[in-house]
Amino acid sequence: MRILLVNPAKRFKGFLGKTRSLQPTVLPNSLLYIGAVLEKGGHQVQIWDQQVDDRQPADFLRDFDPQLVGFSVSVGGIIYEAIDQSREFKRINPDIKIVWGNVHPSMLTEQTLAEDYVDFVAIGPGEYTLLELAEHLEKSQPPHLTDIKGLAFKENGQVVINPDRPFIKNLDELPDPSWHLVPMDDYWEKSLNTSRGCPSKCIFCYNPPFHKGQLGEFSADRIVGQMEILKGRYDVTLFRFFEDDFCHNRPRLHRFCQLVIDKKMKIRWDCDARAGLTEEDVRLMKQSGCASVGFGVESGSPRLLKFIRKTARLEDIKETFKLLVKYKILPKLYLISELPTETIEDFEATKQLIRELGNPPYQYVSFLPYPGTELYNYCVQRGLEPPKTTEEWAAFISQPDCGIKWGEVPREMTAEFKRKLVKYYFWRRTSFALRHGMFAFYLPVNMSPKEILRVIRFWWRYYVTRPLHG
Incomplete structure (x- = not known):
């Protein structure tokens, strides 16, 4: 499955007209671990880190054509960016699936899923929740969305929130981050x-x-x-x-x-x-x-x-x-x-x-x-x-x-x-x-x-x- 992981960020016009992040650029670590788990599961993954990448949804839809787009949405002004881009992906391709994760949607799951541009919410750390969601969408394994712990979704107009996913105490079980998916030299x-x-x-x-x-x-x-x-x-x-x-x-x-x-x-x-x-x-x-x-x-x-x-x-x-x-x-x-x-x-x-x-x-x-x-x-x-x-x-x-x-x-x-x-x-x-x-x-x-x-x-x-x- 083709999966795009998005780190929304605010940018401004800097020296010589170049756009820059409003904050010092740091690696999107959570997405790098999710990307590594998805790649290990056989999926094609790209990361759009808006701190360092000026591309827009239309560019990814043309060049990569993702089937699933995951947004990392923490609490802050970047919620605006996540909203606008989720809507844009849906406008261009209504069949695309959008999942939000991180702090904001985990804390406000029902409110997040009330939006028509969000299909799923990954509650808490999302590595295996996204992996199982991708497997379900591509191969119907597991057969039912209700089988995926840590996932919330809409069914017949109602929000369904599955039980929590077990917490990973020994992080050594995770693969190394997928550093190759981001331009490493661009991070401060x-x-x-x-x-x-x-x-x-x-x-x-x-x-x-x-x-x-x-x-x-x-x-x-x-x-x-x-x-x-x-x-x-x-x-x-x-x-x-x-x-x-x-x-x-x-x-x-x-x-x-x-x-x-x-x-x-x-x-x-x-x-x-x-x-x-x-x-x-x-x-x-x-x-x-x-x-x-x-x-x-x-x-x-x-x-x-x-x-x-x-x-x-x-x-x-x-x-x-x-x-x-x-x-x-x-x-x-x-x-x-x-x-x-x-x-x-x-x-x-x-x-x-x-x-x-x-x-x-x-x-x-x-x-x-x-x-x-x-x-x-x-x-x-x-x-x-x-x-x-x-x-x-x-x-x-x-x-x-x-x-x-x-x-x-x-x-x-x-x-x-x-x-x-x-x-x-x-x-x-x-x-x-x-x-x-x-x-x-x-x-x-x-x-x-x-x-x-x-x-x-x-x-x-x-x-x-x-x-x-x-």
């Missing part, structure tokens, strides 16, 4: 996704309702094996572990670091983690090439951290921050503005924490009420009118702060804070790195002309010219 940083789920239970996060408290991961040996493939095949020396908490499994983290050290791999890597890393953790991370770690602080207010059920305390955050600085690993903080119940005192506590930590690099994004989360339900109980259609969701999410004020902090205060972040983002990051001798993220791994050019290109595209939002 090569990322790997090595785990699913998160041990934290923050009430604002999509992870608990999406993964339902379950954890799955690749082994350290498999991670290093994939890095060796990327290094050998695509000359990758800088890796980004693109997941909520790369470090949650300490034995796996230590084995990973030791493998990289023992193999003398000339690489650098960065990740996201929770506060609470020990000195032994950080020492091994540094020795294995870790150059930067981001961790969710969310707020400098102990009261607000307790309200959103962050397990890390401010003391944990400060201690982890000091350890990263000591070992010259660049720390990045993730903060959330407009959290429900936030007071001016909470807001000032966040600003004070940033000053206390020496004005490190941070991101400050607006709170989004993700459907299915506990904080979303909290907002609904206090007056939030949920959008009634998929298109209304796209409009709702695209508004600054979703058009709703949930805390007590005047918008002028948060807006000014964000303006300063955008204005000084690059210089704050550079200044902090220079003050603390953190050059690892800016220097080539080796001194070959190709590697030097790669680092300059990366530095310019990511730290100087990229647009900032939120």
Whole structure:
């Protein structure tokens, strides 16, 4: 069967009229794993990653003629793109089958299937759900759609939601990602996704309702094996572990670091983690090439951290921050503005924490009420009118702060804070790195002309010219 997998993205006209992604381009890891499973099952697969590919539905219908098109639709403005392109595929070829997957349709399955341009929803991780759907459509195996776990569909005008698919805890059973289906040189940083789920239970996060408290991961040996493939095949020396908490499994983290050290791999890597890393953790991370770690602080207010059920305390955050600085690993903080119940005192506590930590690099994004989360339900109980259609969701999410004020902090205060972040983002990051001798993220791994050019290109595209939002 011919299957097209789509990663919707917003683009803008850049230098010399070229279109560019509104965000730094990262590998569409979920689609790469789905593509690998489908190819292993004997299907023809193409990936349309709109971060790096300007083609339109008519181009794929002419050149590939897909029979099934799968859209990865997370929560955000890209819902507009997914809607428009799904409609266009259906307009040109009404017989084509459209399946949506990822967070938004998994959380709002019935609402998504109410749209005439969506035939199926893959709930949760979609590798084997899409494989079985393709087998059913092509060979009637399994014989009934109701036999496919994790699938939702329409039958006689009614939405049918099948039982959940068993969660994959041992991700080593998956094939390597289908990197050959995307133009690898066009991505600013090569990322790997090595785990699913998160041990934290923050009430604002999509992870608990999406993964339902379950954890799955690749082994350290498999991670290093994939890095060796990327290094050998695509000359990758800088890796980004693109997941909520790369470090949650300490034995796996230590084995990973030791493998990289023992193999003398000339690489650098960065990740996201929770506060609470020990000195032994950080020492091994540094020795294995870790150059930067981001961790969710969310707020400098102990009261607000307790309200959103962050397990890390401010003391944990400060201690982890000091350890990263000591070992010259660049720390990045993730903060959330407009959290429900936030007071001016909470807001000032966040600003004070940033000053206390020496004005490190941070991101400050607006709170989004993700459907299915506990904080979303909290907002609904206090007056939030949920959008009634998929298109209304796209409009709702695209508004600054979703058009709703949930805390007590005047918008002028948060807006000014964000303006300063955008204005000084690059210089704050550079200044902090220079003050603390953190050059690892800016220097080539080796001194070959190709590697030097790669680092300059990366530095310019990511730290100087990229647009900032939120």
